[in-house]
Amino acid sequence: MKKIDTQFSRSFSYFVTLMLILAVTGCSVKFVADYDEVTDKSVTELQRKVERFLVDIQRKVGTDEAAYSKHTGFYDEVRVDLSAIRVRAAAREKNEITLEQLDLIQKNLDNLEKLHELGFNARTKLNLCVRLLVRVSPLS
């Protein structure tokens, strides 16, 4: 009984000491990464680039100027931009949700490109794609 009491007493002491340390240092458990201004600005600029492109394409739909072959550079450029944003996001801890969002944006870029290859229809609501293609917030 005396041995158990001693062991319990020791364990309890360790526990109290640990709690005191945590209280003093103000430890908190983080489940997501902190906000990153650089990523936020990069995504905002990317959104502007996509919107400019889609506004331009919407105007040209039905003409040769809207042909996919004339705009492959846009998709390559956005792909490179997204890749750079993703590399930075991947370097931050607890950033899985942002990475998932960026992957979804990449998938949507791929889908938009396929749609473009098949040919946009004048009635296609590309503005919906604009609104929804790049939505990553709050960013980490």
Next chain:
Amino acid sequence: MAIDVTKLAQDMLSAAKGVLTEKWPEIEDYAETEFKSIAENIAMIERMKLMGKITEEKARLHLEIQKNSARTVLLTVEGLGILAVEQAINAALGVIRDTVNSALGWTLL
């Protein structure tokens, strides 16, 4: 028969609410906007199909864009994980699957 956008959106919303009960107050506004967009997109596809101006492949791509966008938006809600979002989206699309596929004559969902 024309797809009822309001009913479609409401059905999706109810289904998602059943999955995300705890977080619903925070997510409701986002979910309402996104499911309305999906419903409007489906209605657009239906109109274009009737005019012979869209193929099944294009329709599928349009819908995928909307679904991915909804996923992206819902993931912005703090505390909502990837799995929970996917469950909510699946529940929402599951409840309208028969209606949409039947109306369009394509297995889009």
